[in-house]
Amino acid sequence: xxxxxxxxxxxxxxxxxxxxxxxxxxxxxxxxxxxxxxxxxxxxxxxxxxxxxxxxxxxxxxxxxxxxxxxxxxxxxxxxxxxxxxxxxxxxxxxxxxxxxxxxxxxxxxxxxxxxxxxxxxxxxxxxxxxxxxxxxxxxxxxxxxxxxxxxxxxxxxxxxxxxxxxxxxxxxxxxxxxxxxxxxxxxxxxxxxxxxxxxxxxxxxxxxxxxxxxxxxxxxxxxxxxxxxxxxxxxxxxxxxxxxxxxxxxxxxxxxxxxxxxxxxxxxxxxxxxxxxxxxxxxxxxxxxxxxxxxxxxxxxxxxxxxxxxxxxxxxxxxxxxxxxxxxxxxxxxxxxxxxxxxxxxxxxxxxxxxxxxxxxxxxxxxxxxxxxxxxxxxxxxxxxxxxxxxxxxxxxxxxxxxxxxxxxxxxxxxxxxxxxxxxxxxxxxxxxxxxxxxxxxxxxxxxxxxxx
Numbered sequence: 226x227x228x229x230x231x232x233x234x235x236x237x238x239x240x241x242x243x244x245x246x247x248x249x250x251x252x253x254x255x256x257x258x259x260x261x262x263x264x265x266x267x268x269x270x271x272x273x274x275x276x277x278x279x280x281x282x283x284x285x286x287x288x289x290x291x292x293x294x295x296x297x298x299x300x301x302x303x304x305x306x307x308x309x310x311x312x313x314x315x316x317x318x319x320x321x322x323x324x325x326x327x328x329x330x331x332x333x334x335x336x337x338x339x340x341x342x343x344x345x346x347x348x349x350x351x352x353x354x355x356x357x358x359x360x361x362x363x364x365x366x367x368x369x370x371x372x373x374x375x376x377x378x379x380x381x382x383x384x385x386x387x388x389x390x391x392x393x394x395x396x397x398x399x400x401x402x403x404x405x406x407x408x409x410x411x412x413x414x415x416x417x418x419x420x421x422x423x424x425x426x427x428x429x430x431x432x433x434x435x436x437x438x439x440x441x442x443x444x445x446x447x448x449x450x451x452x453x454x455x456x457x458x459x460x461x462x463x464x465x466x467x468x469x470x471x472x473x474x475x476x477x478x479x480x481x482x483x484x485x486x487x488x489x490x491x492x493x494x495x496x497x498x499x500x501x502x503x504x505x506x507x508x509x510x511x512x513x514x515x516x517x518x519x520x521x522x523x524x525x526x527x528x529x530x531x532x533x534x535x536x537x538x539x540x541x542x543x544x545x546x547x548x549x550x551x552x553x554x555x556x557x558x559x560x561x562x563x564x565x566x567x568x569x570x571x572x573x574x575x576x577x578x579x580x581x582x583x584x585x586x587x588x589x590x591x592x593x594x595x596x597x598x599x600x601x602x603x604x605x606x607x608x609x610x611x612x613x614x615x616x617x618x619x620x621x622x623x624x625x626x627x628x629x630x631x632x633x634x635x636x637x638x639x640x641x642x643x644x645x646x647x648x649x650x651x652x653x654x655x656x657x658x659x660x661x662x663x664x665x666x667x668x669x670x671x672x673x674x675x676x677x678x679x
Contacts, residue, residue, distance in 0.1 A: 233263030260289035383409035393533030396583030415459035441490020
């Protein structure tokens with residue numbers, strides 16, 4: 226808790242005694258004699274706590290409390306009354322007072338109040354820090370036209386109850402878009418429930434979404450609410466919706482039509498108020514043509530389509546993303562941020578990012594772990610990135626390498642990566658073809674940070 230406290234009381238004795246106590250406890254104190262002065266001082270000084278007398282000449286304390294809470298709903302105010310009544314206490318509480326104290330003031334009670342309030346405010350500040358940290362993890366970074374257009378659409382659709390279908394390749398940030406929509410929506414204070422439809426076996430997806438009753442199937446040892454019920458009044462994000470079974474699709478369609486769910490093994494219908502966001506990396510129209518996705522569900526979900534562009538279509542964002550990940554990872558590890566040399570940023574920008582932003586983040590983390598020195602150079606990117614330039618050639622010209630060691634590492638890395646691709650990343654076949662012990666090849670794959678493109 227910060228240490229600023231404002232006293233608003235027209236009795237000099239109360240101001241002096243309370244101020245002396247608070248200053249002795251280490252607080253910075255200001256005192257004024259009227260409610261009008263208190264409101265003005267609050268605006269200028271922004272204390273963390275206000276002691277406010279109820280009865281004062283001119284504007285009384287309750288009216289000042291009402292105005293203060295309108296200006297700052299988070300203001301923490303303790304009312305002081307020479308003859309508090311139940312009616313006064315109720316009115317003060319309804320107006321948002323933290324507590325009400327009677328005169329003469331009890332020193333012990335004030336100290337207990339300060340201790341409890343300090344703990345409460347510290348918890349609130351910690352929650353705000355955690356919330357800010359979580360939100361920063363899901364920040365959409367970029368200034369390209371494609372990202373600005375996407376953000377504009379997000380802001381427009383978030384304020385509405387419309388369902389949204391988010392499409393894009395793996396690693397582009399579809400989950401970030403869903404979180405941004407929820408965060409900017411009227412449901413932001415409610416829960417966001419995420420379901421990865423591809424990660425749940427088809428025989429369990431219905432139980433996961435709609436819940437089940439005890440004994441409805443083997444392993445159902447208790448009644449369990451499904452994701453639709455859990456997301457009531459909030460948002461349900463169905464990720465990889467294209468991988469959902471046809472049977473589950475039919476039930477989801479019914480929920481979207483009726484706004485009701487029935488648990489497996491039960492017969493009671495439960496009304497739910499859920500905004501559904503869905504995402505997929507598949508072409509659902511092709512899936513419909515192949516009989517793998519319901520056309521009626523597609524039209525229910527695809528009220529507002531949002532497409533997340535791949536990284537190759539917004540290369541101007543790569544330097545911003547790279548710097549963002551450098552600072553994020555440094556904060557996570559408690560380390561000083563490293564510097565990405567302009568040549569390294571140029572190299573990263575020219576790469577072909579098959580895994581999109583997810584692959585870029587992993588590459589930055591690998592560079593931070595395995596590169597030496599305070600500056601990450603283009604040679605580090607060449608040696609450790611695991612990605613290819615957009616033209617598919619080895620990164621940079623080997624003859625431009627500054628040292629023989631850099632030349633050798635880059636050449637060896639490019640050779641091994643090419644051979645692994647030729648043999649579809651079958652390490653045994655690759656090792657046999659290039660006449661290298663398999664254990665050595667594994668070591669070199671680890672050394673150069675080689676990864677199979679997905």
